[in-house]
Amino acid sequence: MKISVVGTGYVGLVTGACLAEMGNDVLCLDVDPSKIKILREGGIPIHEPGLDSVVARNVQAGRLAFTTDIAKAVAHGTIQFIAVGTPPDEDGSADLQYVLAAARNIGRLMTDYKVVVDKSTVPVGTADKVKAAIEDELSKRESDARFAVVSNPEFLKEGAAVEDFMRPDRIIVGADDEQAILLMRALYAPFSRNRDKLFVMDVRSAELTKYAANAMLATRISFMNELALLAEKMGADIEQVRQGIGSDARIGTHFLYAGCGYGGSCFPKDVKALIQTASGEGQQLRVLQAVEAANEAQKLVLIDKITSRFGHDLVGKRFALWGLAFKPNTDDMREATSRVVLEELFKRGATVTAYDPVAMDEAKRIFGDHTQLDYASSPNTALAGADALIIVTEWKEFRSPDFEQIKKNLKASTIFDGRNLYEPDLVKGFGLTYESIGRRAK
Ligand SMILES: NC(=O)C1=CN([C@@H]2O[C@H](COP(=O)(O)OP(=O)(O)OC[C@H]3O[C@@H](n4cnc5c(N)ncnc54)[C@H](O)[C@@H]3O)[C@@H](O)[C@H]2O)C=CC1
Ligand SMILES: O=C(O)[C@H]1O[C@H](OP(=O)(O)OP(=O)(O)OC[C@H]2O[C@@H](n3ccc(=O)[nH]c3=O)[C@H](O)[C@@H]2O)[C@H](O)[C@@H](O)[C@@H]1O
Numbered sequence: 001m002k003i004s005v006v007g008t009g010y011v012g013l014v015t016g017a018c019l020a021e022m023g024n025d026v027l028c029l030d031v032d033p034s035k036i037k038i039l040r041e042g043g044i045p046i047h048e049p050g051l052d053s054v055v056a057r058n059v060q061a062g063r064l065a066f067t068t069d070i071a072k073a074v075a076h077g078t079i080q081f082i083a084v085g086t087p088p089d090e091d092g093s094a095d096l097q098y099v100l101a102a103a104r105n106i107g108r109l110m111t112d113y114k115v116v117v118d119k120s121t122v123p124v125g126t127a128d129k130v131k132a133a134i135e136d137e138l139s140k141r142e143s144d145a146r147f148a149v150v151s152n153p154e155f156l157k158e159g160a161a162v163e164d165f166m167r168p169d170r171i172i173v174g175a176d177d178e179q180a181i182l183l184m185r186a187l188y189a190p191f192s193r194n195r196d197k198l199f200v201m202d203v204r205s206a207e208l209t210k211y212a213a214n215a216m217l218a219t220r221i222s223f224m225n226e227l228a229l230l231a232e233k234m235g236a237d238i239e240q241v242r243q244g245i246g247s248d249a250r251i252g253t254h255f256l257y258a259g260c261g262y263g264g265s266c267f268p269k270d271v272k273a274l275i276q277t278a279s280g281e282g283q284q285l286r287v288l289q290a291v292e293a294a295n296e297a298q299k300l301v302l303i304d305k306i307t308s309r310f311g312h313d314l315v316g317k318r319f320a321l322w323g324l325a326f327k328p329n330t331d332d333m334r335e336a337t338s339r340v341v342l343e344e345l346f347k348r349g350a351t352v353t354a355y356d357p358v359a360m361d362e363a364k365r366i367f368g369d370h371t372q373l374d375y376a377s378s379p380n381t382a383l384a385g386a387d388a389l390i391i392v393t394e395w396k397e398f399r400s401p402d403f404e405q406i407k408k409n410l411k412a413s414t415i416f417d418g419r420n421l422y423e424p425d426l427v428k429g430f431g432l433t434y435e436s437i438g439r440r441a442k
Contacts, residue, residue, distance in 0.1 A: 174206020323393025
């Protein structure tokens with residue numbers, strides 16, 4: 001099938017590459033010429049495991065191409081995926097300007113039947129706005145070209161995006177146009193071979209399903225984070241509690257890890273947007289308001305522990321920071337806890353030497369030449385001269401460190417671990433003070 005993907009970011013590029021892998025003829029469009037230049041020169045603008053080989057193979061086979069030419073992209077695909085950003089507006093609601101600009105471009109230039117697919121995460125009712133924008137453009141030039149608008153939200157996780165797209169748990173298609181449903185079924189059939197994973201539903205239900213999924217996952221995390229704070233106070237161990245409840249099939253084991261708060265481009269933004277959508281309908285989502293508030297507080301948990309230990313004034317203190325990305329296997333720092341931790345440390349006068357396997361360039365872009373921040377070339381070199389070590393991202397390479405070297409390097413012999421990487425008793429055995437989330441050494 002001929003597919004165009006509008007927006008070549010995390011979702012658009014993965015969608016385009018994986019659809020090309022199944023034999024489709026895909027053209028990815030972006031308004032950012034620097035992104036398209038990198039892709040055309042054989043590079044990948046983001047860090048996403050396995051994506052480079054899928055992209056290279058399909059470019060080589062002539063099934064995947066990149067352009068900044070809007071007219072070319074509109075002409076190419078019968079199916080037009082919209083996968084542009086939907087960042088939070090000032091009040092937390094999703095900013096639809098990029099989605100509607102993409103829709104208008106399609107309406108302005110299309111000459112034959114198009115299936116316009118909302119892949120971006122968009123509030124309930126957006127498909128109607130996309131439809132109205134396209135109709136408006138068509139009427140301006142008195143065109144009677146037919147089109148359908150479909151909601152097909154994406155559930156991939158960064159760091160496992162290719163795997164998630166190739167082997168999805170489910171595929172949601174919200175549509176009411178029979179021809180569009182047939183095309184979507186055919187497009188996704190190769191991803192749904194062992195069991196039918198495709199759910200066709202009405203458009204509004206599909207739009208809400210996406211927010212409901214992210215909101216439920218965020219709720220589990222905030223719930224566990226609050227229980228972790230309680231566990232610490234009561235002398236219980238949140239890891240044991242997690243195993244104890246996760247073995248109940250009704251609860252399940254996933255997304256129950258307590259930590260220093262959830263980040264990323266989606267949970268924080270989507271929880272806020274759903275709260276705003278509901279408030280627009282005169283409804284309060286009390287549970288989600290609490291989820292959001294608990295997460296804001298959780299991002300400061302490490303700072304609370306640090307200031308309890310060293311006091312509020314941290315002038316003259318130096319910290320080693322392991323992990324900048326909002327989670328492992330990505331260079332994405334959007335809403336990352338590391339950013340909150342760094343800003344708080346800077347405010348209190350501390351200096352930081354940070355290490356992250358892939359996100360240091362992104363940190364340099366965000367923080368520029370900050371005088372209180374420098375970078376190390378390895379986890380161990382970050383330790384030199386530091387008072388304490390702070391861990392905010394659970395990269396695999398942090399899981400089995402040389403504790404003796406850590407002890408030798410850290411002036412205050414203390415680790416603040418926001419991701420519960422080590423056994424508290426083991427770390428204590430090396431003569432280190434170990435502050436983690438919801439657990440204590442015996
Ligand atoms: N990042 C993720 O893991 C997931 C993101 N989503 C949703 O997918 C959407 C996209 O997210 P990301 O891929 O992370 O965003 P991104 O910021 O990585 O990529 C968006 C791209 O769209 C381009 N763009 C903006 N306006 C355009 C236009 N009119 N025409 C062509 N290109 C345009 C931008 O230049 C940018 O490259 C968001 O709604 C997000 O909530 C959904 C599931 C997972
Ligand atoms: O809509 C989206 O964009 C995506 O948002 C999340 O994916 P992502 O943000 O890439 O990353 P997650 O693995 O979900 O992690 C999000 C945050 O939660 C934190 N987390 C996750 C799991 C857990 O048990 N505890 C916990 O604190 C992570 O550290 C991270 O900061 C969802 O998992 C995807 O299904 C969804 O498609």
